[in-house]
Amino acid sequence: DAGVIQSPRHEVTEMGQEVTLRCKPISGHNSLFWYRQTMMRGLELLIYFNNNVPIDDSGMPEDRFSAKMPNASFSTLKIQPSEPRDSAVYFCASSRRDRARETQYFGPGTRLLVL
Amino acid sequence: DAKTTQPNSMESNEEEPVHLPCNHSTISGTDYIHWYRQLPSQGPEYVIHGLTSNVNNRMASLAIAEDRKSSTLILHRATLRDAAVYYCILRDGNNYGQNFVFGPGTRLSVLP
Helix, strand or coil, X not given: CCCCEEECCEEEECCCCCEEEEEECCCCCCEEEEEEEECCCEEEEEEEEECCEEEECCCCCCCCXXXXXXXXXXXEEEECCCCHHHCXXXXXXXXXXXXXXXXXXXXXXXXXXXX | CCCCECCCEEEEECCCCEEEEEECCCCCCCEEEXXXXXXXXXXXXXXXXXXXXXXXXXXXXXXECCCCCEEEEEECCCCHHHCEEEXXXXXXXXXXXXXXCCCCCEEEEEEC
């Protein structure tokens, strides 16, 4: 299996621009998670989906952030408009099921820099 | 989620065993103990997990205290590739929809 695929791997944009991050989970996995990692706050869960339905988006910073999962093999995280404080590494992860003993498989991350 | 406490950093010599401790004194009976690690410039990767009994896999061993208030991740022979941040995480088996809460972890340095 190719693992979790994220694109782009690096993104540099200017403040105010729209940014879209993409994720393809492992085939057959029913749960998908978006995390953000910064030096100050570490790894934080932003939102997760179960069977393509958003279950918990309490970690989404504000209305500028939105996430969708139109089908089982694709998800997007959008920031509009972007701000310098959004600079971080964004990870997507997937698991077979949303159960406590299930392993989460992480993608390589998208490194976002907002100037 | 119950909270975990880990040392900020540890150091080991190559090819020696490493014992990474984790305290979780408020663990509940249904909490699974997960260990993940994050190599430089990579996403976190699964290492091992357990509930009550000690666990072994090709990467490591997990020793869980009898009262479950602490656990130790054991790398039997550290290699340079094992230099990473190691996260100890609890996840409630009775609470569907809970997710991993990553603390600061332990940064392991491996000396040649």
